[in-house]
Amino acid sequence: xxxxxxxxxxxxxxxSYFAGSCGGAAISIIRQYIEQQETPS
Numbered sequence: 001x002x003x004x005x006x007x008x009x010x011x012x013x014x015x016s017y018f019a020g021s022c023g024g025a026a027i028s029i030i031r032q033y034i035e036q037q038e039t040p041s
Contacts, residue, residue, distance in 0.1 A: 022030050
């Protein structure tokens with residue numbers, strides 16, 4: 001089955017990678033948001 005072969009545990013994303021869109025937000029706002037994120041425990 002393709003879901004079992006190609007996807008991590010049957011989901012379409014990896015726990016170690018994220019891709020997203022931020023529209024027209026300024027890079028300084030995006031950087032501030034990223035820096036304020038907490039590390040998963």
